[in-house]
Amino acid sequence: MSDRSTISLTVNGEPVTAEVEPRQHLADFLREKLLLTGTHLGCEHGVCGACTLMIDGAPARSCITLAVACDGAAVRTIEDFDDDPVMAELRAAFSAEHALQCGYCTPGMLMTARDIVTRLPEADAARIRVELSGNLCRCTGYVGIVNAIQRVLKARAGNPSGA
């Protein structure tokens, strides 16, 4: 069962080399081996989006990404965004708009939200909802989440340098 492979990748800017089982998904690798527990597991079949993180700059679901497939990749988890200016705006907006309750979907939701904000500066509420369709939240009814993303988009539109 354990034909382990050695992978080398960067996680949150740090080089990591590790042996992994072929069946281990990226989220388990990060959570169990690197103790980066900010990436949450909701369904482990790629529907709920709680495990969303960044691989090579694009959002990805770490529960249906095998760790062995990440050899050479640059992975960023929620723990790496403390000093990220966009994420700082999103954190403030999520709190102001009550866009989280239990907090379980929140790290994945923030990853997708950041992607929307940086990729789709013109997005309206309807587009934001479509973009959020890969992230389930069971607490908020999405109202606060959509409002928070809109709030950040609006602030950034008024301040294009983004600072």
Add this chain to the structure above:
Amino acid sequence: MTSGIGARVLRKEDDRHLRGRGQFVGDIKLPGLREVAFLRSPVAHARIKRIVVPEELRGKVFTAADLEGVKAIRAVSALPGFKPSEQPVLASGKVRYVGELVAACVAPSRAEAEDLAERVEVEFEELPVVADMLAARAEGAPLVHEQWGDNVYLETFVKGDIATAAASAPVKVTREFRTARQCMSPLEGKGVVASWEPRRDQLVVYTSTQQPHIVRTGLSECLGIDHGKIRVIAPDVGGGFGFKGILCPEEVAVAYLARRLGRPLRWIEDRREQLIATANCREHHYVITAYADREGKLLALDAEATVDAGAYSAYPFSACLEAAQVASILPGPYDFPAYQCRTWSIASNKPPILPYRGVARTGVCFAMELILDAIAREIGREPHEVRQKNLVRPEQMPFENVTKKHFDSGDYPECLRRAVTAIDLEGVRARQKRGEADGRRIGVGFSIFCEQAAHGTSVYAGWGIPMVPGHEQATARLTPDGGLELRLGIQSHGQGLETTLAQVANEVLGVAIDRVNVVHGDTEYTPYSTGTWGSRCMVMAGGAVARACQEMKKRVLAIGAKMLQASLDEVKLAGGEVVGPAGSVSLAEVARTWYLRPQDLPADVDPGGLEVTTGYKPVRDSGTFSYAAHAAVVAVDTELGAVEILDYVVVEDGGVLVNPMIVDGQVYGGTAQGVGTALYEEMPFDEAGQPQASTLADYLLPGATEVPAIRIEHMETPSPYSEFGQKGIGEGGAIGPPAAIANAINDALAPLGVEVTETPVTPRRLLAALAAARRSAA
């Protein structure tokens, strides 16, 4: 700016979650931790002939035979005639549903533990399966618990004098309704980490629960270990919605094995386990006859309700809570004279049902509100007019209805009027006349309901389930630097109680919100509590915090007065300081004096000091009654069976709002779940009792594109019974949508003679109803 009652304070709990630094049970790692995977029954009903555990797996795989001294879970009810079930921790003799635990497998990783489970052989002798509650109720059905002689946990009958109305009422409407079995589906599943701590000779159980103290009591009973040797900790909990108000067999098994093996063990539920085996809820069937006059005034209601409670009575709410609740709350917010209701709580070869947000209210509201619309169609009136004929009126408050429910306060007719205005009923009717360019049919629907919350001893004593809530207790402790610690036995898992309870303390003591530390979810540090359920925390825990802080205030003033050399009646507490005629001292200075400079204390100082534990019950414990009117506009595509929600309004009265932002969040979130109940969510089983949804691709949760931009209006009628006039409001959002949305669909399709009576209203169901209507018209 005030941060007391009524302030829109941002949540103290947000920052850790926004940085991925919440701590959920699956995040807990202990040295030497091993993972547990359960072998679950693949069949719904069978005798276990034998279980073969390969020799080399001894010490790694455990079956019922290995659980020495572990008792079955028993959730009884004192209601006359209730038949209790014995829910084995690991199946013994028989399995009664697919997914029932058969063996626990222990390995370094979950994947390896699952590998072990595959190597265990179980020989089953399959038995006839009963997977439908009406079949299970019928004579001669296969028996889930043979010794009972039938499959009825409990039958209840509320007898009423309906004969007069039945004989003379000009309008009689009979309908049959069904609500699907659902899964509450919090984003985080259940999970447990248990370890035996030799230093304290104590079992420490981290578990994803709403009720840490109840889990501790349940573990104590099942394992035969003193409460003092068990500590239950609920860390951050990723949503509960009722599902985590349970003692589950997995908790008992993992706790037992952690002690026996002397090493920490962890079981983290996966989504498949949750869907097929652990998180089932809400499967109702109704047959209701309503009698009314030509104006739509209800004269009598005759109802039968059946609830599929599954294979076992779950701890602590039991298998009969839901049906017993149906009987008592079916009349809703309506004033009518005659009522009769028979209910059955039925055992079937499906997972035990647990309470889900709103519990029986969602089904009850669906049945009652659809019956009222059926009456309206029968007599050719607007549905809201028929409701206005029947709603309890504000001048009747407090009001006792036909089942002796005590409504505390409110203006229900006004609530409905506001919903009618907000949804623009006239505008929708005009639009319906014009027709839609795309051929879809527009409909508008309403529902109005009440949400009894924070009901206490007097209500639960009669049900006699394993826990009856009494006084809710809180500890308040001023720290030497003037900070405040609040300790409560409830658990906050998204409701924001770390913030709102701090607001209560701020209201009474003036302590800044960021100096208040709310400790909850840990039996070691908190007073006993039945936990977080029944929308009780803001009323009960909020009341307890108020009481503890009021007592603290007295003690602070006594010390402060002495420090200011003033008399007690010359000092007051303002802005977090004791203010006297000639100066003031801060809470920190008062606290420092008590703890570190006792020589400066008054001679008659309260020896209890600056630590207060006290209890609270409302003036009446029959519950606060929040209520709301929901209104929906839908567009129905009769070719595809698709339903789109075009507009959605909630007019809600939750009494005095402690934090309006958090209340709105509860209403939005509950309503989104209600949209799921109405249109998407269904946990079906086939005739063999096999679950037909096992992933979130089969069990559809509403996403951001399915949930409309909900509009909320508030009324704020204080409850006369709670500390600040607040009412419990956590569940209401989830109660109204299935009724409002189904009524809107029926409004859209009335010209075609189509009426839906079952949730969820899926495209398949809708197309079947359309086809049936076409057939009967032809």
